[in-house]
Amino acid sequence: MVVSESALRNFTGNIFLAMGCSTEHARLAADVLIRSDLRGIDSHGVARLTGYVRLWEKKRINTTPGIKIVHQTPTTATVDGDAGLGLVVAPFAMRLAMEKAEQYGSGWVSVRNSNHFGIAGYHALMAVEKDMIGFAMTNASPLVSPTYSSERLLGTNPICYAFPAGKYPPVVVDMATSAAANGKLEIAQRLGKQVPEGWIQGKDGKSTTDPHALKSGGALLPLGSDPEHGSHKGFGLSATVDILSAVLSGANYGPWVPPFVAFLDPPDDPVGAGIGHFVGAMRVDGFRPVDEFKTHLDNWIERFRSSATINPDQKVIIPGEPETAAEIYRKANGIPLVDAIVNDLNGLAEKFGLILIDH
Structure with a gap:
C-alpha cells in the first residue's frame, strides 16, 4: 500500500497523542519517524511505532518527561531524558548543542535515560539547517558480538555526520557500526x-x-563481518559510540542497555539510566567562511560523482544521495508500506479507536 505523507503523519501523531504525549511532542515524534520513511529508511520509520507503544504499555517510556540539563559547561552538557521518547529527547539535546555552537563555535551534548531515537540522520540534519556540521550517535540493545566473541555485548550503534553543501543536498554519512x-x-x-x-x-x-x-x-556481526575483513574496525567504531553515548553520560552501556522489544525485560543490574545518545554541532564559519566551504564541498561532490568507475553502468554514490532522492520521490508519490506494517498500524488504530490506515 502507498500512503500519502500527510495521512501517515497525521495517523502517527494521533498514536502518540493517544499514548499521552503533548501536541508538541506528538508532532515531533511523528516527524522523526516520517522523515525516516521519506528517506527510504523503512526499518526506522512507522515500522517502529508498535514497538514504542509496547514499551509505553510496559511503563518503560514516559510520555510526559521532564527533560533536564544535569551538568554543563559553555560548550558541553549532559541531559537526562526522564525515560522519554528518544524521538523527543534527542532533538532537545541537539537544539542545546546548536545553541552552544551558536555562541561558542561548537556544542556537544551527552544524553542518558532516553529511549530509541529513530534515525541518527534526523538529528544531525537539524544542524545543517543552521550552516553547522551535525553529529549524532546512540547506543542500542546488545545484538552485536565483538570480534572473536560469541556474546552479544554491543548494539548496532549508529553514527552520523551531516555536512551542508551549496547547490547540492547535504552530504550525510549515516550508518550502523554493525554489518x-x-x-x-x-x-x-x-x-x-x-x-x-x-x-x-x-x-x-x-x-x-x-x-x-x-x-x-x-x-x-560488527562492520567488516570477520577479522580478515576488518571487523575489529567496526568493533572499534561501535565501542566509541557506546562510550560517548553512555559511559560519558551515565546511561547503560554494553550488555546492560535495555532491549527495544517489550517482551524482554531490562537487565536487573543496570549500570546507568536508560539508553544513551551523543550529539554535536560545529559552526562552519568557525573554520572558514560558509560560502567558501559550501563551494568547495560542491566541488568535492562533483569530482567524486565524475569518478571513473569499474563498471560503466555504475557511478560513485555520494553519502546521503539515495536518501535525498527517496525523500523527493516519496514526498511527491507517497510512502510504500508492506502488508505486515499496514496490519500492525491498523492493529494500533483498533487499539486506540482511530481510523484505519488507507490510501
Whole structure:
C-alpha cells in the first residue's frame, strides 16, 4: 500500500497523542519517524511505532518527561531524558548543542535515560539547517558480538555526520557500526528472505543467512563481518559510540542497555539510566567562511560523482544521495508500506479507536 505523507503523519501523531504525549511532542515524534520513511529508511520509520507503544504499555517510556540539563559547561552538557521518547529527547539535546555552537563555535551534548531515537540522520540534519556540521550517535540493545566473541555485548550503534553543501543536498554519512542494521533483518523476516553472508553468526559462532538467527542465540556481526575483513574496525567504531553515548553520560552501556522489544525485560543490574545518545554541532564559519566551504564541498561532490568507475553502468554514490532522492520521490508519490506494517498500524488504530490506515 502507498500512503500519502500527510495521512501517515497525521495517523502517527494521533498514536502518540493517544499514548499521552503533548501536541508538541506528538508532532515531533511523528516527524522523526516520517522523515525516516521519506528517506527510504523503512526499518526506522512507522515500522517502529508498535514497538514504542509496547514499551509505553510496559511503563518503560514516559510520555510526559521532564527533560533536564544535569551538568554543563559553555560548550558541553549532559541531559537526562526522564525515560522519554528518544524521538523527543534527542532533538532537545541537539537544539542545546546548536545553541552552544551558536555562541561558542561548537556544542556537544551527552544524553542518558532516553529511549530509541529513530534515525541518527534526523538529528544531525537539524544542524545543517543552521550552516553547522551535525553529529549524532546512540547506543542500542546488545545484538552485536565483538570480534572473536560469541556474546552479544554491543548494539548496532549508529553514527552520523551531516555536512551542508551549496547547490547540492547535504552530504550525510549515516550508518550502523554493525554489518547490518537490525531493522534490515526484520524486513527480511517479513518478506521471508535470507540475508547476505557476513551479517549474522549463529549461536555456534558460524556465519548464517537465516534472518531469525538472533532469536536462537545468534548475533549480528560488527562492520567488516570477520577479522580478515576488518571487523575489529567496526568493533572499534561501535565501542566509541557506546562510550560517548553512555559511559560519558551515565546511561547503560554494553550488555546492560535495555532491549527495544517489550517482551524482554531490562537487565536487573543496570549500570546507568536508560539508553544513551551523543550529539554535536560545529559552526562552519568557525573554520572558514560558509560560502567558501559550501563551494568547495560542491566541488568535492562533483569530482567524486565524475569518478571513473569499474563498471560503466555504475557511478560513485555520494553519502546521503539515495536518501535525498527517496525523500523527493516519496514526498511527491507517497510512502510504500508492506502488508505486515499496514496490519500492525491498523492493529494500533483498533487499539486506540482511530481510523484505519488507507490510501
